[in-house]
Amino acid sequence: xxxxxxxxxxxxxxxxxxxxxxxxxxxxxxxxxxxxxxxxxxxxxxxxxxxxxxxxxxxxxxxxxxxxxxxxxxxxxxxxxxxxxxxxxxxxxxxxxxxxxxxxxxxxxxxxxxxxxxxxxxxxxxxxxxxxxxxxxxxxxxxxxxxxxxxxxxxxxxxxxxxxxxxxxxxxxxxxxxxxxxxxxxxxxxxxxxxxxxxxxxxxxxxxxxxxxxxxxxxxxxxxxxxxxxxxxxxxxxxxxxxxxxxxxxxxxxxxxxxxxxxxxxxxxxxxxxxxxxxxxxxxxxxxxxxxxxxxxxxxxxxxxxxxxxxxxxxxxxxxxxxxxxxxxxxxxxxxxxxxxxxxxxxxxxxxxxxxxxxxxxxxxxxxxxxxxxxxxxxxxxxxxxxxxxxxxxxxxxxxxxxxxxxxxxxxxxxxxxxxxxxxxxxxxxxxxxxxxxxxxxxxxxxxxxxxxxxxxxxxxxxxxxxxxxxxxxxxxxxxxxxxxxxxxxxxxxxxxxxxxxxxxxxxxxxxxxxxxxxxxxxxxxxxxxxxxxxxxx
Ligand code: GLN
Numbered sequence: 184x185x186x187x188x189x190x191x192x193x194x195x196x197x198x199x200x201x202x203x204x205x206x207x208x209x210x211x212x213x214x215x216x217x218x219x220x221x222x223x224x225x226x227x228x229x230x231x232x233x234x235x236x237x238x239x240x241x242x243x244x245x246x247x248x249x250x251x252x253x254x255x256x257x258x259x260x261x262x263x264x265x266x267x268x269x270x271x272x273x274x275x276x277x278x279x280x281x282x283x284x285x286x287x288x289x290x291x292x293x294x295x296x297x298x299x300x301x302x303x304x305x306x307x308x309x310x311x312x313x314x315x316x317x318x319x320x321x322x323x324x325x326x327x328x329x330x331x332x333x334x335x336x337x338x339x340x341x342x343x344x345x346x347x348x349x350x351x352x353x354x355x356x357x358x359x360x361x362x363x364x365x366x367x368x369x370x371x372x373x374x375x376x377x378x379x380x381x382x383x384x385x386x387x388x389x390x391x392x393x394x395x396x397x398x399x400x401x402x403x404x405x406x407x408x409x410x411x412x413x414x415x416x417x418x419x420x421x422x423x424x425x426x427x428x429x430x431x432x433x434x435x436x437x438x439x440x441x442x443x444x445x446x447x448x449x450x451x452x453x454x455x456x457x458x459x460x461x462x463x464x465x466x467x468x469x470x471x472x473x474x475x476x477x478x479x480x481x482x483x484x485x486x487x488x489x490x491x492x493x494x495x496x497x498x499x500x501x502x503x504x505x506x507x508x509x510x511x512x513x514x515x516x517x518x519x520x521x522x523x524x525x526x527x528x529x530x531x532x533x534x535x536x537x538x539x540x541x542x543x544x545x546x547x548x549x550x551x552x553x554x555x556x557x558x559x560x561x562x563x564x565x566x567x568x569x570x571x572x573x574x575x576x577x578x579x580x581x582x583x584x585x586x587x588x589x590x591x592x593x594x595x596x597x598x599x600x601x602x603x604x605x606x607x608x609x610x611x612x613x614x615x616x617x618x619x620x621x622x623x624x625x626x627x628x629x630x631x632x633x634x635x636x637x638x639x640x641x642x643x644x645x646x647x648x649x650x651x652x653x654x655x656x657x658x659x660x661x662x663x664x665x666x667x668x669x670x671x672x673x674x675x676x677x678x679x680x681x682x683x684x685x686x687x688x689x690x691x692x693x694x695x696x697x698x699x700x701x702x703x704x705x706x707x708x709x710x711x712x713x714x715x716x717x718x719x720x721x
Contacts, residue, residue: 184218184588187315189354190324191343193390195331195379196361200396201432203256205359205423206326207263208433211463212442214264215433216456218321222260223314224253224327225307227335231277242490246646246696247272250620251563255328258494258696262501263433265701270315273311276335283305297459299338302607307342331358332382344387355448358383359423360715362397362405371405390440391448400424419444421602428500430700431467431514434460461529466504466700473509477714480529482552482569483538484545485587486514492538494695495566496554501703502711506591509666515552517545525555534562534686534714537569538683539646539693543592550576562686562713567647570689574651575678577664582655602652605674618645623668624677624692630667632678635709641668643677643692651676686713 190209194202203224210220230236230258233244245258251270260268278489283306287297295302327343329336336471347354351602352649360376376395383390393415395401410417421439426432436442437458446453479499485491496512502511515528517537529535535556537549549572556563557576565573571589578600589601603616626633633639653674656666668678668690681687690706698704 184451186353187320188451189311189346190322190352190445191347191354191356192324192326193331193340193383194359195382196363196375198330200359200361201423201429202326202328202359203259204429204432205357205394205436206256206324206569207259208436209357209433209441209445209547210260210324210462211263211433212323212437212458213322215458215460215463216442216446216453219319219693220264220324221266221268221272221314221318221320222257222262222264222324222326223274223311224256224326224328225339226254226273226275227333227339228275228328229280230275231281232273232275233678238485238491239488242488243493244646245494246619248621248644250489250644252619252646252707254328255490255493257428258497259587261696262497262699265699271310271314271538274307276338277304277648278309279303279338282480283296291546300341303338304342304345304558305667307338309348311346324691331379331386331697337386338411340383340386340388347388349607352450354654355391355445355652356383356388357392357394357445359394359396362395362401362409364397364399370655371399371402373405373408375679376409377412382585384414386703389414391415392421392444393556394421394423394439394441396423398425408570427493428467428470430463430470430500433463460530463700469507470500470504472507474507475504475715475718476509476511477533477718478511478513478531479504479711480513480515480532480535481538482515482517482520482549483534484517485538486516486565489514494693494698495536495538497706498695498698498707499711501700502707505703505708506715508711508715510714517548517552519547520551522554524553525551528552529555529561532561533717534564534710535563536710537563537572539567539569541568541591546572546589546592550579554580557681557684557687560685562710562717563684563688565689565709566688566695567645567691570679571649571651573687573689574600574659574664577659577662577681578655581662581664582658587688589649598655600652600655601649603648604650604652604673618647618650620644622677622692625671626678627665627667629708630665630678630680631686632667632681635705637705643694644696647691651679685717686710 213220232252243255249269253273406420499510553576578584584598586597587600588596666676679689694706
């Protein structure tokens with residue numbers, strides 16, 4: 184298709200309008216016409232990456248294959264496109280300033296005064312263009328975090344203004360704006376959206392397409408008004424209504440003509456690339472018409488904010504859909520679980536997932552929940568800290584090592600069954616202490632894990648510091664909890680399971696990051712399947 188086309192997505196009026204879902208949906212529509220697409224997110228905050236952000240602040244921290252700790256929108260990109268992203272797909276103000284300051288210290292600017300314009304904007308432009316340097320994409324969608332008018336977003340807008348000038352016909356801007364419904368007046372109000380476009384215009388950007396996020400259908404007169412006052416064609420004013428599921432959004436946006444208008448704007452003969460959304464439509468249809476349902480408990484300490492476990496809840500949607508099953512998640516706050524209330528809290532559940540996490544808060548509640556599901560044959564999936572809690576529970580109650588703990592929870596426990604392993608240092612990519620990104624794992628062929636993955640060699644993404652302490656492995660295996668997956672390079676335990684239990688699997692890695700609509704994760708599928716069998720035998 185020739186030169187890469189750049190699409191910039193901005194947001195106006197309010198945050199949380201779903202720019203990430205809109206960008207992902209457009210990517211899906213273009214992919215379904217056979218084009219290659221990737222999506223990049225620019226985040227205006229000063230953190231280098233969201234790794235240090237509290238999930239309450241920013242939702243889940245998503246981890247890519249190359250070990251980048253990124254914004255949760257990258258998870259949506261992967262789930263919608265089925266293409267891996269990387270560090271280059273997430274740029275923050277912090278990272279941009281860091282590299283400019285490093286260059287300044289190295290003397291690269293040779294006596295110049297280093298300024299937001301041109302130095303910060305040049306670095307932003309360089310990073311936007313960088314993705315196409317290593318791989319050819321027909322389209323690169325760049326989502327600009329934040330809302331138009333935010334002070335911290337100004338350098339981003341200026342960078343894309345300049346890029347639009349340089350790229351000419353190979354760039355366009357889609358602006359997503361909120362159109363509220365005023366109940367007292369009984370009508371949709373377009374003025375805030377108009378104002379947000381005015382603000383973009385003041386900063387030198389005329390959007391080519393305006394997508395109106397509304398809770399009510401956009402009337403013809405609202406469309407006409409926005410088109411006239413915002414200087415765009417009426418066919419380029421589109422509505423984005425609340426959908427029952429994010430996975431329906433590509434289909435709704437196709438009805439609005441989003442992909443066709445984008446292709447037309449770039450002068451691409453799109454008729455030669457008809458859209459094939461058959462699989463996607465089937466998925467949505469199946470998801471909306473489940474034949475079964477199961478109740479699964481998700482035990483975590485950030486349950487007040489569902490976004491903190493975004494990839495896990497989406498992985499359940501993918502897995503459930505494969506099995507024609509609606510997965511109802513019961514969110515259980517780990518801090519509230521006690522040996523007294525655990526039976527009533529987990530009552531009626533066909534399975535329990537114990538979530539990842541950092542720090543001591545809620546850990547004892549997680550251990551109590553695991554004790555209950557282990558002794559009551561309820562399917563269990565433990566992810567990262569969830570797996571570690573499973574190990575601690577088994578050590579305390581089966582191996583009778585009463586003081587078993589993780590060195591993350593207490594300094595020098597008598598039985599550090601989870602510990603910081605020296606050999607981990609050898610494989611640490613970032614130089615820090617965290618094991619991040621994709622690592623290989625070898626599964627034992629007589630294990631449940633092998634049955635699930637149907638292969639011996641797998642690769643999964645990590646984000647943790649502590650590991651199973653191999654010194655205790657013989658005792659565990661003798662008592663019935665076996666290490667069925669090992670990172671053989673460094674001899675680190677990746678999967679623990681209890682063969683005598685109907686489904687008890689703890690994984691040190693994060694399978695949820697790799698679950699997509701096209702490729703639901705086998706571990707989640709097997710877990711939901713196990714909960715379905717449990718339901719039938721109730
Ligand atoms: N806090 C644990 C560790 O660092 C688990 C991390 C996680 O659950 N992602 O090892």
